[in-house]
Amino acid sequence: MTHRGFRKSVFIALSLFLLMGSLFFTLPVQTVALEEETVDVIVHYWRFGGDYDGWNLWAWAEGKDGQAFSFTEEDAYGKVARFQISGLRAGDRIGLLPRRSTPDNDWAEKDYIDRYISKWDEANGQVEVWILQGEETVYYSEDEVDRSPRIVEASMDDWDTLTLRTNQPIDWRGVEDRITLSDGFGIQSIESPNPDQEKTNRIIIHTDRQMDISQPPRLTLEGYGEKTVTAGKVVRTDAFDERYAYNGKLGPLFSKKKTDFRLWAPTARKAQLVVYDYWDDENGKAIDMKPGKRGTWHASLPGNRHGLIYTYRVQIGDDWNEAVDPYAKGVTVNGDKGVVLDMKRTNPKRWKPKKKPKFAEPTDAIIYELHVRDLSIHPESGIKRKGTFLGVTEKGTRGPGGVKTGLDHIKDLGVTHVQFLPIYDYATVDETRLDEPQYNWGYDPKNYNAPEGSYATNPYNPVTRIRELKQMVQTLHNEDLRVVMDVVYNHVYDAEASHFHQLVPGYYFRYNEDGTLANGSGVGNDTASERAMMRKFIVESVSFWAKEYNLDGFRFDLMGIHDVDTMNEVRKALDQIDPSIVIIGEGWDLNTPLSPERKANQKNAKKMERIAHFNDHIRDGLKGSVFDEADSGFVNGKPGMEQEIQRGITGGIDYSEELSTFAESPNQTVTYVEAHDNHTLWDKLELTQPDASKEERIQMHKLATSVVLTSQGISFLHAGQEFMRTKYGDENSYKSPDEINRLDWERRAAFDNEVRYAKGLIQLRQAKPQFRLSDPDEIRKRLTFLNAPENTVAYSLAGQKRQKTLVVVHNANADAVKVTLPSKGSWNVLVNGYKAGTKPLDVVKGNTVTVDPRSTWVLEAK
Structure with a gap:
């Protein structure tokens, strides 16, 4: 994933001159409009004590670059900023972050955390909101705002240290006499993060003894009310994992006689299992769970509970949070509730979980990256069950001119693995409105262990989505094709609303020193794989998919967010299931708060045996940087790129002193020139070679593909690359319309010669072991x-x-x-x-x- 969400608006009219044999012909002009909206925004901002010097507002359309806006007015509430946000598309939010700028530092201080405007008057394109210092809530009416003095939060930083945060500043010197802790706790000392300031809204309190994280005291501040202390930074300490990390099984443990429910929530004061009769019930029956070892809670229900709808509810401080079980294997429509399942009842006919195509070395793999919906949604695909798992299983389908489409096309091409963009349950497609056109790549995780419902023929039935995904895997295996799953454990769609955060706030994510969420992923949050229970979840989730769905590989999105030890644990777990399972990932060096030697990126590739990294060196060397539209590479006219191409040809290994990148072995390198991210190769060539003839661009394209398929390492093709796939200039089509993203089977027919060429290269690679050497010494x-x-x-x-x-x-x-x-x-x-x-x-x-x-x-x- 390369800067997913940083996309450009596109409105392009294209005349397509397509080659069929030696005959050129012109198709009608195709206009593709990506609807975008501009919104007039008014933001009212209130700060304690009126200290607005240097403060301004950073605002952005979700997924796009931000811009600073000044507070230009003042009213009875506070300061006011007026501005426009453009480039908004359906489902986007407007981000807000007050910041203080100085002459030498635009980001001298940030106010707490990102806030988001999620609704506005669409008819008039206007919105007016009110925000407060230190609070993430966005209010749409001033009447909703409560500015009376109160405690915002009292959270444990350590076992004997807590931070008190108020919504109005207070003189911290002498405040000790106004603070009371329940349960006989005394105050040893008080300090301020900024001792030079007389007043602050953040006070650090050291208690005279250690607190119990699940049964903490209540704190009372005279004039500000009271609040139960909740877990804060302490959950991110090694000591916390030492006390509470749990090695046992979690989730619903089904048998026909009973189902046991086990939840890990050490910071909860109480926990409940909530059961529902229907997916859309608002109120369920709450069953108290009993506390167990190391922060776990458990409950048991007798009888065969297949199909039972449930959630967990936990009391965190004074509040109750409700969430789906992160370990749920089945979910209701839109993934809003978990479902207990007898997984044997989800198996299709003739399901053989250990039967799969033979496969030896990772370097034998030729991976074909595909989105489920893209394969079949084109009106000329010849596929009946469009956009679904079952659409992938259809055989004998034909398109324009009788060309093979869908599965037959992939099979005929000769690749070894089909890699699917995310097929777990993701957040941004409404499964109750599938009669309307909706699209997303799926890099917005919601429920990691259940399939996405929008690809099922019936998203309301939790068994259907599982069985049909298994049918897809089974069919591909029967056609001698292995299956790779794209997994996105590096972030979630919405950290604050996620099941992880609701159940154990603050634990599963990384935070900056100022308490804001880390954002190396570029989409708002980074999961903390180095913590014991996040690592446990990732390893067990991958293992579950490998076993239950008989999968053959995993592609880790933004793998550089994860830590080396977690990735090695994943490799170890998969080896115990099937050593032929491949692991590939994006080993980019990302700005996440993890020490450099621990990051699972290219720089540490030699610490992770048999885990492959996408080779962006040869990708950019072939066509030019993906971050610079005007930059060219080897195939499109940039001189001096020979050595970079040689490095890629050798599989990225230490071939010589001059030729090396990151890999110790060719099985650690994924050789590619295009993927779902960024411009397709064809679109990049049009940008960089606008004066070239179509025939010249075709030759450049074929040259790039031929380098990929004759180089050492693991070969990787983007679906449609073999017929010059275009997205009409859209470099980040993650939620663009089908017309942008679909595989164009008319284009496939027009570029038949080019498909035959790619097919021949694949046949050659598979026939000649010299192109697939697995031993670096053999390459040298x-x-x-x-x-x-x-x-x-x-x-x-x-x-x-x-x-x-x-x-x-x-x-x-x-x-x-x-x-x-x-x-x-x-x-x-x-x-x-x-x-x-x-x-x-x-x-x-x-x-x-x-x-x-x-x-x-x-x-x-x-």
């Missing part, structure tokens, strides 16, 4: 780079046993080049600029070969 021994002209990379791959030497030449020049071969003799041409495969296309004799412009040639010694 057998791969030799040859002298080549500028903007050309050439190398040989020595054969072993009955294998023959291969020579690969990638020519990115606009003219043909001549390359000297390793030896004289006869060489079969297996790949040229137009065709690819395992059968000879031509014979070259002698010790030189002339390679066409912008093309790859592969030769094999006769």
